[in-house]
Amino acid sequence: MPGNNYNGNSGIPTSRVERLLRDRELRKSNRSSHLNEATDSSRTNEAFEYEHRLREEENLGNSYVQQYLEGAVAARALTEGCERHDEKPFRQRLLVVANRLPVSAVRRGEESWSLEISAGGLVSALLGVKEFEARWIGWAGVNVPDEVGQKALTKALAEKRCIPVFLDEEIVHQYYNGYCNNILWPLFHYLGLPQEDRLATTRSFQSQFAAYKKANQMFADVVNKHYEEGDVVWCHDYHLMFLPKCLKEYNIKMKVGWFLHTPFPSSEIHRTLPSRSDLLRSVLCADLVGFHTYDYARHFVSACTRILGLEGTPEGVEDQGRLTRVAAFPIGIDSDRFIRALEVPQVQEHIKELTERFAGRKVMLGVDRLDMIKGIPQKILAFEKFLEENPSWRDKVVLLQIAVPTRTDVPEYQKLTSQVHEIVGRINGRFGTLTAVPIHHLDRSLDFHALCALYAVTDVALVTSLRDGMNLVSYEFVACQDSKKGVLILSEFAGAAQSLGAGAILVNPWNITEVASSIGQALNMLPEEREKRHRHNFVHVTTHTAQEWAETFVRYMEYGLVSCN
Numbered sequence: 405m406p407g408n409n410y411n412g413n414s415g416i417p418t419s420r421v422e423r424l425l426r427d428r429e430l431r432k433s434n435r436s437s438h439l440n441e442a443t444d445s446s447r448t449n450e451a452f453e454y455e456h457r458l459r460e461e462e463n464l465g466n467s468y469v470q471q472y473l474e475g476a477v478a479a480r481a482l483t484e485g486c487e488r489h490d491e492k493p494f495r496q497r498l499l500v501v502a503n504r505l506p507v508s509a510v511r512r513g514e515e516s517w518s519l520e521i522s523a524g525g526l527v528s529a530l531l532g533v534k535e536f537e538a539r540w541i542g543w544a545g546v547n548v549p550d551e552v553g554q555k556a557l558t559k560a561l562a563e564k565r566c567i568p569v570f571l572d573e574e575i576v577h578q579y580y581n582g583y584c585n586n587i588l589w590p591l592f593h594y595l596g597l598p599q600e601d602r603l604a605t606t607r608s609f610q611s612q613f614a615a616y617k618k619a620n621q622m623f624a625d626v627v628n629k630h631y632e633e634g635d636v637v638w639c640h641d642y643h644l645m646f647l648p649k650c651l652k653e654y655n656i657k658m659k660v661g662w663f664l665h666t667p668f669p670s671s672e673i674h675r676t677l678p679s680r681s682d683l684l685r686s687v688l689c690a691d692l693v694g695f696h697t698y699d700y701a702r703h704f705v706s707a708c709t710r711i712l713g714l715e716g717t718p719e720g721v722e723d724q725g726r727l728t729r730v731a732a733f734p735i736g737i738d739s740d741r742f743i744r745a746l747e748v749p750q751v752q753e754h755i756k757e758l759t760e761r762f763a764g765r766k767v768m769l770g771v772d773r774l775d776m777i778k779g780i781p782q783k784i785l786a787f788e789k790f791l792e793e794n795p796s797w798r799d800k801v802v803l804l805q806i807a808v809p810t811r812t813d814v815p816e817y818q819k820l821t822s823q824v825h826e827i828v829g830r831i832n833g834r835f836g837t838l839t840a841v842p843i844h845h846l847d848r849s850l851d852f853h854a855l856c857a858l859y860a861v862t863d864v865a866l867v868t869s870l871r872d873g874m875n876l877v878s879y880e881f882v883a884c885q886d887s888k889k890g891v892l893i894l895s896e897f898a899g900a901a902q903s904l905g906a907g908a909i910l911v912n913p914w915n916i917t918e919v920a921s922s923i924g925q926a927l928n929m930l931p932e933e934r935e936k937r938h939r940h941n942f943v944h945v946t947t948h949t950a951q952e953w954a955e956t957f958v959r960y961m962e963y964g965l966v967s968c969n
């Protein structure tokens with residue numbers, strides 16, 4: 405990995421270990437001051453919970469530090485087979501299994517395919533992972549019924565180190581549109597089941613769940629076919645909660661990790677799911693279970709204790725002496741990629757065009773998949789309120805909203821599209837003039853360079869997710885703002901609020917009045933304060949990268965295996 409020295413014995417980046425040692429000291433002093441502030445009688449649950457979190461975090465840090473100091477062999481994967489330090493290190497083979505491959509396939513002819521990068525945070529983060537000899541296993545986002553097409557696509561994908569799982573239309577309908585995106589997704593984001601078809605959903609639940617299990621088995625079959633001894637298998641997200649069980653049933657020695665990119669909701673929500681126990685038991689077959697935040701990890705452990713009656717420990721969940729480790733691994737981005745992109749002539753050209761186009765106006769930006777969790781209607785309504793209450797800003801600010809189409813076959817998403825169009829039209833009609841409108845709404849994705857240019861010219865980024873596992877858009881915005889030092893308004897319900905909260909203006913997206921006044925605060929913020937807030941976030945984004953996230957998770961997985969009965 406560029407910029408990191410490796411300790412010859414442990415294979416752990418020296419800079420990372422130094423930072424872990426520093427962080428550990430810092431955590432210790434934070435903990436004592438935090439707990440000292442609480443008198444005996446006021447030692448609230450919050451203080452205890454805080455200490456518990458720090459302990460967990462410290463345990464994680466300690467195990468790294470321990471390895472470094474002892475030159476342990478636990479990270480052997482990197483160095484195995486290396487006699488001398490100057491030899492090229494062994495690279496751990498990693499099978500990344502996610503519903504979606506990082507590329508989507510478009511058929512151009514019987515045997516001809518073109519591949520395009522898929523949009524979404526999971527893809528962006530994993531593209532930044534360079535440490536491992538990684539292969540992706542997943543769905544190419546397209547139905548390929550014929551053998552000729554399947555062979556040609558498999559070949560095209562192999563060049564990108566991708567291995568397809570072929571899902572037919574019916575399975576996609578029941579598993580992806582149905583169980584994943586109409587049941588698990590809204591539930592995990594505290595949105596409940598779609599109101600109108602609640603009964604219909606309840607009726608179709610069994611067939612969708614059967615399709616979900618079948619699809620997970622199809623992923624497992626492809627993993628099994630490509631697995632080699634010593635590989636680490638890293639399963640991703642709510643689409644594949646059954647996968648750890650399928651894999652361990654096939655090969656108990658396989659090292660299996662599972663990471664959830666969405667929130668894991670309170671056990672009170674999870675217990676409403678008819679398949680609540682089956683899903684938990686399957687996930688527990690993994691050796692390591694990871695989440696973006698401690699809250700999500702805590703909710704998962706509570707669900708296992710309350711629903712399955714198992715024992716929660718500071719390290720994870722125990723079932724008859726078998727431990728499944730559970731921990732928080734907050735994701736990051738490949739920040740260098742964004743910072744470097746700003747120097748590319750094409751991006752500079754874009755920046756120049758945008759600056760001229762919006763001269764005299766402050767630019768506000770929203771970048772989201774057009775998903776109900778992103779709170780796009782709430783954001784636009786808050787912007788309307790701001791314009792309503794601040795007439796002097798009406799011709800001095802513009803909101804650019806990039807709304808990337810997603811899951812377009814799911815009825816709830818179709819309804820959302822019409823709803824957003826209706827609101828944008830109304831506001832532009834209300835505040836627009838013959839020459840300018842306050843909201844530019846784009847129903848499409850942008851290429852990487854256009855996106856970077858947009859991030860760079862923005863004065864205020866507005867992230868109003870009602871719930872969001874992490875939200876990488878907020879990280880990407882910060883990475884591209886080192887010249888401008890714009891302001892980030894960030895929902896307190898995004899995982900990113902826990903890492904970027906000190907630099908951002910945090911808001912409750914349901915409170916439109918609060919968001920509107922935050923817009924005013926951000927637009928009027930003095931340069932010194934913007935600088936200070938930006939610095940805090942920039943340091944975080946550039947030091948907690950996607951590479952480090954993956955490294956940490958995979959190394960942590962090395963420490964123990966569990967069996968699954």
Ligand SMILES: O=P(O)(O)OC[C@H]1O[C@H](O[C@H]2O[C@H](CO)[C@@H](O)[C@H](O)[C@H]2O)[C@H](O)[C@@H](O)[C@@H]1O
Pocket residue numbers: 504523524525526527529641665666735810811872873874875876
């Ligand atoms: O694959 P799609 O159905 O088109 O959806 C795109 C992805 O959306 C979700 O992303 C999550 O992962 C991000 C990275 O960890 C995180 O920042 C964000 O908060 C999540 O919403 C989903 O979890 C992915 O599986 C999808 O590929």
Ligand SMILES: O=c1ccn([C@@H]2O[C@H](COP(=O)(O)OP(=O)(O)O)[C@@H](O)[C@H]2O)c(=O)[nH]1
Pocket residue numbers: 522523524525526528529771772773806808848849850851855874875876877878880
């Ligand atoms: O036109 C676009 C808009 C967004 N993105 C990417 O989509 C991801 C969105 O990730 P986030 O974690 O914010 O949310 P998710 O969509 O995964 O829920 C980010 O990496 C963006 O760079 C993209 O590739 N093209």
